[in-house]
Amino acid sequence: RKEVEQDPGPFNVPEGATVAFNCTxxxxxxxxxxxxRQDCRKEPKLLMSVYSSGNEDGRFTAQLNRAxxxxxxxxxxxxxxxxxTYLCVVTSNAGGTSYGKxxxxxxxxxxxxx
Amino acid sequence: NAGVTQTPKFRILxxxxxxxxxxxxxxxxxxxxxxRQDPGMGLxxxxxxxxxxxxxxxxxxxxxxxxxxxxxxFPLRLELAAPSQTSVYFCASTSADRGIQYFGAGTxxxxx
Numbered sequence: 001r002k003e004v005e006q007d008p009g010p011f012n013v014p015e016g017a018t019v020a021f022n023c024t025x026x027x028x029x030x031x032x033x034x035x036x037r038q039d040c041r042k043e044p045k046l047l048m049s050v051y052s053s054g055n056e057d058g059r060f061t062a063q064l065n066r067a068x069x070x071x072x073x074x075x076x077x078x079x080x081x082x083x084x085t086y087l088c089v090v091t092s093n094a095g096g097t098s099y100g101k102x103x104x105x106x107x108x109x110x111x112x113x114x
Numbered sequence: 115n116a117g118v119t120q121t122p123k124f125r126i127l128x129x130x131x132x133x134x135x136x137x138x139x140x141x142x143x144x145x146x147x148x149x150r151q152d153p154g155m156g157l158x159x160x161x162x163x164x165x166x167x168x169x170x171x172x173x174x175x176x177x178x179x180x181x182x183x184x185x186x187x188f189p190l191r192l193e194l195a196a197p198s199q200t201s202v203y204f205c206a207s208t209s210a211d212r213g214i215q216y217f218g219a220g221t222x223x224x225x226x
Contacts, residue, residue, distance in 0.1 A: 004156070034214070043204055043217035044157070087156060101172070102147075102215065104156035 006105035017078045021108045023088030024070045032091040035073050037084045078112045116140050120218035127195040127225045135190040137205030145208045146188040150201040195225045
């Protein structure tokens with residue numbers, strides 16, 4: 001089983017739609033959770049951190065369910081500019097050390113069309 | 115603000131050639147990382163460093179070497195390029211363990 005799994009999509013939605021992505025992780029000791037956004041042929045950039053109580057940033061809402069080991073991202077009122085790949089990222093201890101390592105999901109492709 | 119700078123942006127290598135991918139950051143971050151991203155895949159950690167003089171292997175270190183002589187620079191060395199190393203390479207840095215990572219623009223490498 002992969003450490004971090006995402007539905008690769010692609011998700012094709014019209015402008016104004018609401019879309020949700022899920023991500024599951026296998027390491028129950030995972031400590032921090034993030035969603036990164038990656039535009040085509042560009043570097044990943046942080047979209048938002050995911051907190052235990054859930055958090056919202058404008059049109060974006062992130063949720064964490066530690067018991068079921070999944071995180072989610074909800075995008076409301078989709079814009080054309082939201083078209084990108086969304087990467088689920090989980091941190092845990094690097095093997096044999098106390099340092100954190102990030103594990104990336106393979107990404108979910110979102111295309112928002114007019 | 116320069117942030118994380120990678121050079122070169124693109125490179126084509128022949129099998130067996132060597133090269134160094136350069137990465138420098140001007141944010142005084144202690145933690146630096148090298149990842150590779152194959153098409154349609156997530157990023158895989160090659161090597162990381164928690165400070166000058168300290169490096170350690172990540173998930174896919176074979177065929178690569180790194181050094182960290184200064185806080186700013188974290189070069190990645192490919193000694194004998196192989197087609198399997200065709201990928202996009204990203205360097206990243208962060209100020210704190212498990213913190214938000216800032217990425218360079220990437221180096222697109224083809225080994226033919």
